[in-house]
Amino acid sequence: MKIFQLEVGMIGTNCYIVENEQTKHGVVIDPGDEGERIVSAIKKEGLTIDAIFITHGHSDHIMGLNEVRAATGAKVYISSADADCLGQAKANLSIYMMGKTAEFAPADVIYGDGDVVEAAGMKFKVLATPGHTKGGVCLQCDKVVFCGDTVFAESIGRTDLPGGSYDEIIQSIKSKILPLADDVQLLPGHGPATSVGWERRRNPFLQ
Numbered sequence: 001m002k003i004f005q006l007e008v009g010m011i012g013t014n015c016y017i018v019e020n021e022q023t024k025h026g027v028v029i030d031p032g033d034e035g036e037r038i039v040s041a042i043k044k045e046g047l048t049i050d051a052i053f054i055t056h057g058h059s060d061h062i063m064g065l066n067e068v069r070a071a072t073g074a075k076v077y078i079s080s081a082d083a084d085c086l087g088q089a090k091a092n093l094s095i096y097m098m099g100k101t102a103e104f105a106p107a108d109v110i111y112g113d114g115d116v117v118e119a120a121g122m123k124f125k126v127l128a129t130p131g132h133t134k135g136g137v138c139l140q141c142d143k144v145v146f147c148g149d150t151v152f153a154e155s156i157g158r159t160d161l162p163g164g165s166y167d168e169i170i171q172s173i174k175s176k177i178l179p180l181a182d183d184v185q186l187l188p189g190h191g192p193a194t195s196v197g198w199e200r201r202r203n204p205f206l207q
């Protein structure tokens, strides 16, 4: 597995392209903005993209969706509780976050807690982690978790937006992330990579 990280858009969202080096197939996680740049990166590596995974429905994680979807023809996955965000500018907060209205076609597949999605010859386990949004998920592939806006290096996602809950996000992290091994890598939706062990010891919200 080879991971490309692209920081996209005004808010600096991490879009991840995950490549199966054996097959040159891959997936895109959170095409947050600058769709053309994401598509260029895919083409440069010569990848066939089999799936687009959305960790949650906020606009800063989906603004590049149309370009990536059109260029790859890949299926789009989102959780049921955040699915309406794609079609509703109000729900994806695009006016508030991007200063413009953005609405998208519905997802192709609804995924949920415990699902294991096979894409590009890799297995991604869906961990429901509500708290930042109602339908926020993390995606685990081997020893890597793509954690959206649930947990950041020494911080957590904000819980003051619609559907957010401080108690819920703490519970999500404690029940879904902290039980994982110390050396599991965490790749958040914003900011630097971290690990389960580091956050267990250093994250001030989890002490």
Ligand SMILES: [Zn+2]
Residues within 6 Å of the ligand: 056, 058, 132, 149
């Ligand atoms: Zn968010």
